[in-house]
Amino acid sequence: MADAVHPEQDERDLILIADHITIDYEVLAQRHGRSPAERIMSQVMGRKQTIHAVKDVSFVLRRGDALGLIGSNGSGKSSLVRVLAGLQRPTRGAVWATSTPSMLAMSGVLMPDLSGARNIRLGLLALGMTPDEVSELYPKVIEVTGLRESIHLPVRTYSSGMRARLKFGIATARAPEILLVDEALGTGDSRFRAAAEARLAEIQSNAGAVIVVNHNANTIAETTKTCIWLEKGDIRAVGPTADVLPQYEEYLGTHRRG
Amino acid sequence: MDALTSEQAAALARQAGLHRVDQAGEFGAYLRECWRLRHFTWNYAVSRTILETIQNRLGLFWQVLNPLLLSAVYYLAFGLLLGTAKDSTNFIIFLVAGVFTWQLFASALQSGSLVLSTTRDLTESLLFPRILLPIAVAIQETLGALGAAVVLYPIALLAGLRPTWTWLLLPFPFILTSLFALGVSLFTSRWVDRVHDLKQFVPIVLRMLMFVSGVFYDVTIRFHKAPHVVRTIANFNPPSVLLKVTRSVFLPDQLPASHELIWIFSITALLIIVGFRAFWRGERRNG
Numbered sequence: 001m002a003d004a005v006h007p008e009q010d011e012r013d014l015i016l017i018a019d020h021i022t023i024d025y026e027v028l029a030q031r032h033g034r035s036p037a038e039r040i041m042s043q044v045m046g047r048k049q050t051i052h053a054v055k056d057v058s059f060v061l062r063r064g065d066a067l068g069l070i071g072s073n074g075s076g077k078s079s080l081v082r083v084l085a086g087l088q089r090p091t092r093g094a095v096w097a098t099s100t101p102s103m104l105a106m107s108g109v110l111m112p113d114l115s116g117a118r119n120i121r122l123g124l125l126a127l128g129m130t131p132d133e134v135s136e137l138y139p140k141v142i143e144v145t146g147l148r149e150s151i152h153l154p155v156r157t158y159s160s161g162m163r164a165r166l167k168f169g170i171a172t173a174r175a176p177e178i179l180l181v182d183e184a185l186g187t188g189d190s191r192f193r194a195a196a197e198a199r200l201a202e203i204q205s206n207a208g209a210v211i212v213v214n215h216n217a218n219t220i221a222e223t224t225k226t227c228i229w230l231e232k233g234d235i236r237a238v239g240p241t242a243d244v245l246p247q248y249e250e251y252l253g254t255h256r257r258g
Numbered sequence: 259m260d261a262l263t264s265e266q267a268a269a270l271a272r273q274a275g276l277h278r279v280d281q282a283g284e285f286g287a288y289l290r291e292c293w294r295l296r297h298f299t300w301n302y303a304v305s306r307t308i309l310e311t312i313q314n315r316l317g318l319f320w321q322v323l324n325p326l327l328l329s330a331v332y333y334l335a336f337g338l339l340l341g342t343a344k345d346s347t348n349f350i351i352f353l354v355a356g357v358f359t360w361q362l363f364a365s366a367l368q369s370g371s372l373v374l375s376t377t378r379d380l381t382e383s384l385l386f387p388r389i390l391l392p393i394a395v396a397i398q399e400t401l402g403a404l405g406a407a408v409v410l411y412p413i414a415l416l417a418g419l420r421p422t423w424t425w426l427l428l429p430f431p432f433i434l435t436s437l438f439a440l441g442v443s444l445f446t447s448r449w450v451d452r453v454h455d456l457k458q459f460v461p462i463v464l465r466m467l468m469f470v471s472g473v474f475y476d477v478t479i480r481f482h483k484a485p486h487v488v489r490t491i492a493n494f495n496p497p498s499v500l501l502k503v504t505r506s507v508f509l510p511d512q513l514p515a516s517h518e519l520i521w522i523f524s525i526t527a528l529l530i531i532v533g534f535r536a537f538w539r540g541e542r543r544n545g
Contacts (some may be wrong), residue, residue: 014274019267058262086279086385089545094264095280096271100385110380113309122305125298126384167383 015209016061016084016101016178021093023054023079023233053079055233056093061178063207066200068224068241070248072215072255076233078105081180081213101178101211102127104171109155109163116151116158116166117142123170137173144195145169165192172199179203181223182213197223217245282387282542285535292387299390302380303397310402321406329357336474345476350417351410351508353474358407359504360473363435363497364464366399370443371460374451388545389537392447396440403432414508424507431504434526438496441529448540471497496522 026048054076061067071077082088084095085103110119110126120141124134142151145165155163171179179200200210200223212223220227220241227241229248236251237244262270271277282288292299314320333353337343346352369376373391381388407428415421450457470492472480481492492498499514499522506513514522 012274014270014276017267017271017274017276019262019264019271058267083280086281087382087545089543090280093280094268094278096267096276097279098276100279103383103385105383110383111305111309112379113312114305118305118308122298122301123384125301126295126386128294128298131297 013062013064014060015063015065015098017094017096018057018059018061018080018084019094019096021054021057021080021083021090021095022052023076023083023088024091025051025053027051052233054083054090054230057230057233057235058093059228059238061209061211063209064204065209065226066204066224067209067211068220068227068244069211069213069230070215070217070220070227070244071230071236072252074232075215075230077213077215077230078182080230081105081182081211084211085180097178099177101180102171102176103180103182104167105182109167112156113154115153116145116147116155116162119155119166120145120151120170124173127170127174129174133174141169141173144172144199146192161189161192168192168196168199172203175199175203175206175208177203177208179208179210180213181210183215217249221245282538282545285538288387288389288538288541289534292390292393295386295390298386299394300397302390303394303401306394306398307401310398318402318405321402322409325357325361325406326354326409328361329354332357332474340475342475342480345479346509347511348417348419348509351414351419352476352505352512354413355410355505355508356473356501358403358410359431359435359501360468360471360497362399362403362432363439363500364468366396366436366439367443367446367464368460369399370395370439371446371450372457373443374447375454375457387538388541389444389534392440392443392537395443396436399439400433400436403436404429407432410508419508424510428504428507431500431507434503434522435500437530438500438522438526441526441533444530444533444537448537451540451544467495467497471495472501477502493518494521496525 028048057080059067069077069081079088081103083090084097084101086095086100087103110122114122120138121134124137124141125131129137145151145162145168147162147166150158150162155166158166181200200212203210210223212220214220224241226239227244228235229237229244231251237247283291311318333343333350337349337353343349370392373395374381374388377391381391410428411421411425414425446456446460450460471477472492477492477495477498481489484492499518502512502514502518503522
């Protein structure tokens with residue numbers, strides 16, 4: 001919302017509006033009874049408890065933006081980004097965008113027991129490409145992932161860095177208009193990170209936008225210019241990354257480590 | 259900090275040409291998206307088949323052997339001990355064709371009902387109409403069943419039948435069975451996703467259905483003396499009609515009456531049409 005303070009100024013460059021997003025989870029309160037019977041009873045009879053993961057968050061994104069979303073574990077940033085990608089319904093609020101953002105997440109490979117090659121084909125088809133387009137893009141994606149011979153091994157056997165490269169290759173095979181990157185850049189070696197950052201910059205310069213989600217200040221500093229700091233579901237600060245990060249780090253320093 | 263109300267945001271969004279991405283689109287758009295992603299659906303079904311073959315090294319072999327072993331057990335327990343073998347002029351092919359159809363129905367309904375919870379890896383990383391998942395399951399099950407069903411031909415020959423042109427129709431009863439199971443799982447998959455405990459009932463309901471559907475006896479004969487209501491229900495029970503359709507490929511006297519055929523085609527079509535809408539509505543609400 002760095003430049004969302006006066007969103008009415010110019011609607012032409014708008015690419016995404018997050019409008020008053022609230023995400024609640026209903027969970028059963030688990031009490032730690034002394035006997036197994038008590039614990040079972042609390043499972044069955046336990047009162048439902050509402051967890052407010054994200055509270056009334058709004059911001060806009062414009063063409064060329066790179067927005068950082070930072071916050072400690074459990075701040076609600078992953079829930080928020082899943083809602084932005086349409087993978088989860090918000091409890092209240094709306095997400096408006098030119099096209100559904102592509103999400104690149106740490107969790108979930110398409111089919112972990114199948115080879116990287118098959119996952120690439122499947123992923124590209126799921127993004128709506130025709131078999132011909134897939135065949136055309138396939139060599140390029142292989143090159144981006146740098147997986148070489150490992151491409152024929154089951155994804156289950158990959159290291160987390162290799163998985164990150166695989167998913168990055170799939171999600172950016174055809175540059176999406178809006179790319180959401182949830183923690184996925186943290187893994188992988190420096191060469192991959194350089195390639196990934198170049199790809200993010202390319203999306204921005206093609207009039208797209210990226211949102212980078214991370215708990216690591218360095219990653220946010222390297223990839224974004226504006227930044228939202230989310231803590232316990234609330235926006236704690238918005239502004240140029242260089243201004244927000246010191247506040248976040250100071251907070252982390254005083255709240256070691258919940 | 260936010261200068262906009264939701265109404266202003268919506269107005270601004272429309273001006274800028276944005277649309278809602280936090281909910282499934284209108285029904286028409288949903289159907290178009292399904293069609294656009296047909297290659298994905300097919301590829302995913304094939305991938306699941308490959309996966310199954312990798313996981314059980316003798317994958318297809320078991321898909322043939324398992325129904326054959328079950329048939330042997332039923333032959334012993336029901337055909338010989340309880341005397342249902344005299345229900346058909348050729349009980350062996352009657353039984354084996356029935357078991358293969360039943361296995362397809364049960365397996366398609368089981369995996370179709372649970373598909374939303376067994377595919378989290380996929381649904382957590384990609385957005386696509388979720389109805390493609392039960393559809394892919396139906397395709398996968400059909401492919402597996404068709405591959406395995408080839409063994410019905412040598413069995414029919416060994417059982418003393420002469421080949422006729424109707425033998426070539428064997429794929430159709432299997433496709434019909436899968437479509438019916440798909441229609442049902444369009445509803446059950448949503449229910450299981452909402453209330454996870456329901457999945458405990460799937461195998462139980464299937465077991466009960468198996469006993470009343472005439473897998474190892476002839477429904478028409480065994481319910482002949484039953485009260486009219488019971489007899490009607492037993493005869494119109496969709497799995498029971500589906501079994502008869504498969505058997506009729508080999509045993510013409512098993513061909514269901516025309517009103518039973520009309521019934522099974524219309525209930526399948528109705529389930530799929532209404533199921534598509536119900537599934538889409540569930541997706542709008544819950545993702």
